[in-house]
Amino acid sequence: MKWARNIGIAFLVTVALACVLADFAAPSYARQFRDEPGAAPSRQHLLGTDDLGRDRFARVLYGTRVSLLLAPAAALLSSFLAVLIGGSAGFAGGWVERIIMAATDLFLSLPWLFLLITVRALLPLNVSPVTSVAITFALLGCLGWAAAARVICADARSLARSDFILLARASGSSGFRLLWRQVVPNLRPIVFAQFWISIPVFILAEANLGVLGLGVAEPLPSWGSLLRELQSYSAITGQPWQFVPLILFVVVVSCFHLVLLEQESPA
Amino acid sequence: MPNQHPMLTSLARHAGRIAITVVVGGLLSATLVRVAPGFGIDEAELDSRLSAQSIQALRRAQPGQGLGAFYFQYLVRLLRGDLGTSRSLQRPVAELLEERAPETAESVVLGLTLGWTLGLSLATAVVMTRSWGLDLTATLTTGLLLCLPAAVLALIVLLARMPGRLVLALIVFPSVFRYSRNLLMRSASLPYVLTARAKGVGGFQLMLWHILRPAAPQLLALAGVSVSIAFTAAIPVEALCDLPGLGQLAWKAALSRDLSLLVTLTMIVAVVTLVANSLSDLLSKALSTVTAEVAA
Numbered sequence: 001m002k003w004a005r006n007i008g009i010a011f012l013v014t015v016a017l018a019c020v021l022a023d024f025a026a027p028s029y030a031r032q033f034r035d036e037p038g039a040a041p042s043r044q045h046l047l048g049t050d051d052l053g054r055d056r057f058a059r060v061l062y063g064t065r066v067s068l069l070l071a072p073a074a075a076l077l078s079s080f081l082a083v084l085i086g087g088s089a090g091f092a093g094g095w096v097e098r099i100i101m102a103a104t105d106l107f108l109s110l111p112w113l114f115l116l117i118t119v120r121a122l123l124p125l126n127v128s129p130v131t132s133v134a135i136t137f138a139l140l141g142c143l144g145w146a147a148a149a150r151v152i153c154a155d156a157r158s159l160a161r162s163d164f165i166l167l168a169r170a171s172g173s174s175g176f177r178l179l180w181r182q183v184v185p186n187l188r189p190i191v192f193a194q195f196w197i198s199i200p201v202f203i204l205a206e207a208n209l210g211v212l213g214l215g216v217a218e219p220l221p222s223w224g225s226l227l228r229e230l231q232s233y234s235a236i237t238g239q240p241w242q243f244v245p246l247i248l249f250v251v252v253v254s255c256f257h258l259v260l261l262e263q264e265s266p267a
Numbered sequence: 268m269p270n271q272h273p274m275l276t277s278l279a280r281h282a283g284r285i286a287i288t289v290v291v292g293g294l295l296s297a298t299l300v301r302v303a304p305g306f307g308i309d310e311a312e313l314d315s316r317l318s319a320q321s322i323q324a325l326r327r328a329q330p331g332q333g334l335g336a337f338y339f340q341y342l343v344r345l346l347r348g349d350l351g352t353s354r355s356l357q358r359p360v361a362e363l364l365e366e367r368a369p370e371t372a373e374s375v376v377l378g379l380t381l382g383w384t385l386g387l388s389l390a391t392a393v394v395m396t397r398s399w400g401l402d403l404t405a406t407l408t409t410g411l412l413l414c415l416p417a418a419v420l421a422l423i424v425l426l427a428r429m430p431g432r433l434v435l436a437l438i439v440f441p442s443v444f445r446y447s448r449n450l451l452m453r454s455a456s457l458p459y460v461l462t463a464r465a466k467g468v469g470g471f472q473l474m475l476w477h478i479l480r481p482a483a484p485q486l487l488a489l490a491g492v493s494v495s496i497a498f499t500a501a502i503p504v505e506a507l508c509d510l511p512g513l514g515q516l517a518w519k520a521a522l523s524r525d526l527s528l529l530v531t532l533t534m535i536v537a538v539v540t541l542v543a544n545s546l547s548d549l550l551s552k553a554l555s556t557v558t559a560e561v562a563a
Contacts, residue, residue: 231507
């Protein structure tokens with residue numbers, strides 16, 4: 001399955017590069033071609049234009065950039081929280097671990113989307129696009145740590161009982177220093193796996209929020225807002241190119257899963 | 268001293284967990300309601316004819332309430348079944364729940380039944396036939412479904428003019444198939460299954476007694492998790508397919524920032540999923556004990 005992983009990585013790198021170079025490859029996502037609303041694909045507009053006359057190819061590139069760059073950022077935040085909470089709990093052990101893990105279990109049992117929209121609704125909805133991006137992905141990062149924390153806690157617990165930690169303790173290493181210098185570096189592989197697992201989860205969550213109108217605000221595109229266009233049924237009959245964002249979305253999420261599949265399978 | 272009543276202990280632990288969720292969730296909900304925009308403001312204050320002095324007088328006339336007293340009263344009202352009033356819909360939350368819960372319950376039950384039937388049957392068929400073609404098709408189909416957000420799946424179902432409730436089944440199905448396929452595959456490769464097969468035990472009997480039965484506790488645990496998956500998916504599905512259930516209500520409450528309604532809904536759904544998880548966990552433990560006793 002190594003070939004599948006390589007294809008997945010190559011595709012993800014190509015898409016990421018295309019998004020980074022979006023400024024050179026396409027017009028601005030917000031520029032309106034007022035004479036051509038709802039235009040069909042042409043040499044000027046590779047995927048046509050939307051109802052407001054905005055170049056759809058440009059919006060796909062910029063939208064992919066928003067989702068593809070910020071989902072890893074949210075995953076990084078959630079991984080950091082997971083290390084902080086799960087790592088400390090596993091390392092401390094005893095009643096500290098029991099209390100933290102009981103709270104984590106409770107947090108995990110809450111229906112994720114209900115919690116997400118509740119906290120999202122607590123924050124202002126009528127905000128600038130950039131603020132909405134920051135709020136959406138910060139929320140995903142802040143609320144998505146629990147599952148990773150559980151795994152990291154188990155790993156930190158077994159590390160805390162290992163011989164080299166005993167030796168480090170015997171040589172006078174203090175609690176925090178021991179955690180920071182000995183335990184956390186050894187948690188790196190599991191943290192990396194959890195980080196990678198979180199990315200497609202956050203991409204899917206952002207898309208759900210975006211379709212529901214609770215994600216990234218217009219005119220800034222994201223996969224959520226691009227997929228929302230599928231709601232206008234009459235507009236897409238006879239316009240199959242409107243499905244391109246959906247196809248790209250599915251392929252990108254599949255590529256993340258392919259890379260994960262390789263990580264999960266034994267070497 | 269060995270625990271003589273492990274089931275009772277487990278039951279008490281689960282009940283305690285639910286009680287803690289209600290108390291902690293109630294306090295968090297009360298906090299969210301208290302910090303919500305518009306909390307404690309009399310509608311009369313919005314009257315443009317009133318002067319600043321009149322508004323000040325109105326505010327002074329409102330009874331002040333300490334934080335502790337507010338929390339206590341909120342919890343007492345919650346335990347009495349008074350869930351407050353929706354700010355955006357101007358109706359009691361309990362009334363809204365009574366009206367919309369049956370729709371969600373029906374959708375979730377139908378989605379779970381269909382999803383489980385489809386997922387488990389396909390996993391059983393893959394394990395029994397050992398056909399790589401069927402396995403590959405099922406894995407690719409479920410992989411594709413797992414890559415689609417619930418909201419997009421709801422839109423696709425709408426575009427295909429299919430009933431919206433089908434979406435919940437399509438969301439539960441891939442998780443059930445993938446988990447049960449792996450579980451049954453592992454169970455089928457155990458030595459005693461091979462022995463039973465060698466002794467001529469037939470396909471259906473082998474599947475039911477030697478493969479499915481040992482995997483039942485883990486499958487039951489998945490059943491609890493799938494309730495949570497179905498409830499989570501209910502928001503986009505009901506919002507986009509115009510099904511008047513709790514998910515749609517939560518979505519509308521989020522858009523109108525009706526936090527008192529939203530936090531109550533979240534808490535109720537959390538308690539329902541916790542009860543489902545606890546039940547599946549208890550049943551799973553009971554089944555494991557019975558299986559171990561039979562094996563002994």
